[in-house]
Amino acid sequence: MDVLEKSLQILREYPLCDSCLGRLYAQMGYAVENWERGAAIKTLLHMQLVTQFRQGADVKNDLVSLAKVHKPTRRFLQGIGTEVEGVLCYVCGGLLTDVEKHAREAAKHVGDIDFETFAVGTTIPSDVLKREAEVVSKFLITTGEPIKHEINRRIGKEMLKLLTGKRVDKLRPNIVVRIDLLTGKVTVVRNPLLVEGKYLKLSRRVAQTKRFGSVKTTLLEKLRYVGNIFGGSEHVIHVSGREDSDVRMLGPGRPLVVEVKQPIRYRGHVPPLVDEEVIFTPVGFTTREEVRRLKEKAKVDIKLYRALVYSERPLAAEDLGKMVELSGKIINQYTPRRIKRLHPRRKRTRMVYELAWRLISAHMFELFVRCQGGLYVKEFIHGDGGRTTPSVAEVLNSYLEVLELDVLSVE
Ligand SMILES: [Zn+2]
Structure with a gap:
């Protein structure tokens, strides 16, 4: 069935505006807006029906159906004494006639924002979507496009015209302009x-x-x-x-x-x-x-720490040598006492890759720890009363206190 015949069948049942009629054939030929397609179809139908009417064919009812959504046909019928009232589009109810007005309203709302990219989001009344689906399924339309596409495209295009120097970015826009087509309410979301x-x-x-x-x-x-x-x-x-x-x-x-x-x-x-x-x-x-x-x-990073440690027991260089056994060890840690109030008691295991040290005095040494991110380093050194094992305090058999701690690098 050709486009004209199908369109006439549709218009006999549903009055459709130029956009809603043209949209049923949106996939047929690009670079034409739906309303242009719809207007062209109606003009051709008008020519065909008027010709048939003049040849004596009984097409008056079809002329009336067309006249409801086509001004020139209304004028033609008026000329032969038949008055027909224009009616609103069955699908959009006139929403698409000047959908660009929402863009003009929206443009006023973004005036004081200095942005580069935007996206448009619209809320379309659900009964419009329902009626569109009804027409599409009844006439087995496979060449159309959703009304939402047309609305977003037309509003986006108009916005681009009004906002010079801005770009549409659907993925990561600076701002999103939301338009509720039922109430006409515009909200601008400023993304972080x-x-x-x-x-x-x-x-x-x-x-x-x-x-x-x-x-x-x-x-x-x-x-x-x-x-x-x-x-x-x-x-x-x-x-x-x-x-x-x-x-x-x-x-x-x-x-x-x-x-x-x-x-x-x-x-x-x-x-x-x-x-x-x-x-x-x-x-x-x-x-x-x-x-x-x-x-x-951060969970898999390797960190290098430097600590200044006080030892209660006097230590000699050979004592510190014992720390070599901690290299490559997996350290088990229960949630430290100092943060226990904030977090439930949980067990954590982290790896210590390497240790290096320097004795400063009998009660003081500097320690370098290269370990997996997330290790509680202070606890690894002083043992946290046995909640962290193994620990430096355990190996050195002394009470230890961390006087200073620095992160030297995050790899
Ligand atoms: Zn419509």
């Missing part, structure tokens, strides 16, 4: 910005996020300036692993991502932060997947 970098912590009084005890400040507070650059409402940090507030983070630094929530600007330069306590070196923007990978990676 993720700024990746590395930090060094030179002070023993800086925590990652929370102040407590002798902590002077936090990484989170120090990095507020990043959020301010983009005019964010709030910022959070994602760190690959963690160190205690009294542990310095030295060497090449640890990866960290600042998440700026609801930014007003999506462009800007982040200068490095350098003060006596913290150094932050930004690398660039990153993605949510990368943040996930970064956090996952």
Whole structure:
């Protein structure tokens, strides 16, 4: 059956606007918008029916069906004394006539945001979708496209026209413009910005996020300036692993991502932060997947620590030599006493790859530990009252205290 005959059959049952009729043949010929297709079909039908009518054929009912959704046919019938009222489209109810007006409304809502990419999301009334499905299944249409496609495409196109210099990015847009077609309500979702970098912590009084005890400040507070650059409402940090507030983070630094929530600007330069306590070196923007990978990676990282240890029992160089037996050992640790209140008692096993040391005095030595990420290093040294085994304290048979601890590298 050809397009014209099929279209006439459809219009006999359902009044359809140009867009909704044309959309049934959307896959036939590109670079034509659905309303152009639909208008062309109606014009051809008009020519065909008027010709047949003049030749005396009984096509009046078909002319009336067409006239309900086609102005020229209404004018023709009026000329021969038959008045026909135009009716709303059965599928969209007139929604598609100027769907671009929603784009114009939406464009007003993004005026004060400095962004580069956007995506459009629309909520379409469910009865429209239901009626579309009805027509498609009744006439076995296999050449159409969903109404949602047409609406999103037309609104997106109009937005591009109105917002010069912006791009559509469906995967990772800066902002998402949501339009509810039933109520006409527009909401703009400002996606977070993720700024990746590395930090060094030179002070023993800086925590990652929370102040407590002798902590002077936090990484989170120090990095507020990043959020301010983009005019964010709030910022959070994602760190690959963690160190205690009294542990310095030295060497090449640890990866960290600042998440700026609801930014007003999506462009800007982040200068490095350098003060006596913290150094932050930004690398660039990153993605949510990368943040996930970064956090996952912290579990398998290899870390190198340096500790300054006090021993109650006086030690000689030969005593320290005993620590060689800890290299390559798997360490069993129950949740340390110091954090037990926050976390349930759980057992953790981590590998210690290598140890190196230097005796400073009979009661003091420096210890280097190369181990798997996640090892509670302080507990590995002092034994945590037997909750960590084996431990340095156990091997040296002494009460040990960790005076200083630094992360020297994260591999
Ligand atoms: Zn329609």
